[in-house]
Amino acid sequence: MSLVYIEKIPSNLRTAFENTVKAICSDLGIKNPDWLMIVMWAESRLNPQARNPKGTATGLIQFLESTAKDLGTSTAALYKMNHVQQLPYVREYLKRRIKERGVPKDAYQLYFLVHFPIAFGKADNTVLYSKGTSAYNSNPLDYNADGVVTVAEVKLFLNKALPVGYDKINLTTGSISSQTGRALLWIIGICFFVATGYFIVRPDSWQAVKALIKDFIKQTIKVFK
Numbered sequence: 001m002s003l004v005y006i007e008k009i010p011s012n013l014r015t016a017f018e019n020t021v022k023a024i025c026s027d028l029g030i031k032n033p034d035w036l037m038i039v040m041w042a043e044s045r046l047n048p049q050a051r052n053p054k055g056t057a058t059g060l061i062q063f064l065e066s067t068a069k070d071l072g073t074s075t076a077a078l079y080k081m082n083h084v085q086q087l088p089y090v091r092e093y094l095k096r097r098i099k100e101r102g103v104p105k106d107a108y109q110l111y112f113l114v115h116f117p118i119a120f121g122k123a124d125n126t127v128l129y130s131k132g133t134s135a136y137n138s139n140p141l142d143y144n145a146d147g148v149v150t151v152a153e154v155k156l157f158l159n160k161a162l163p164v165g166y167d168k169i170n171l172t173t174g175s176i177s178s179q180t181g182r183a184l185l186w187i188i189g190i191c192f193f194v195a196t197g198y199f200i201v202r203p204d205s206w207q208a209v210k211a212l213i214k215d216f217i218k219q220t221i222k223v224f225k
Helices: 011-028 031-044 067-069 073-080 082-099 107-115 134-138 151-160 176-201 202-222
Strands: 127-131 148-150
Touching: 011 031, 011 082, 031 107, 031 151, 082 202, 107 151, 107 202, 127 134, 134 148, 148 151
Parallel strands: none
Antiparallel strands: 127 148
């Protein structure tokens, strides 16, 4: 199934971009590649040339100049890259933050790794930055106008980045394919135990359906390949 917002990527880069995003998430233990797509959409509208006029933030996940330097590049160099060319830097950034903070359990925690790493795992009422700071001025997220931005308000911002009709529950669950796989495993397990009990009672029926069960197992294995 295609990733959310993948249609925003130029057609000539789309397949490579989608495959790379999926590979990044698989390698880093991020359960749902849609999470990374939504994070990048929230940060830059998936525009590798996006720049924050109030600072140095540039690119898909709004790399700061200091961050870019730490990754062995610069925001000027990142600005010249296309969508696919920037992804290795996205991967390396996330790899380092995950090593420091841990694997994000949902899209919100992934976003905090990008937006404000010290917020990772913090309670919703945690204050992240206050009026008068550069972070506050660069991020208009003070929705209740109380002079501070909290974890809950950043989560609300990410919710606002979802496409129309996208179920918010997907921000806290694995990909559809992984959910389907787990459901199939549960169904197979239940059927196995029910069938085992039945054939203990009716051993004469076992031979009649043995071939059918073998075929079913083969077909199930194909689903997971």
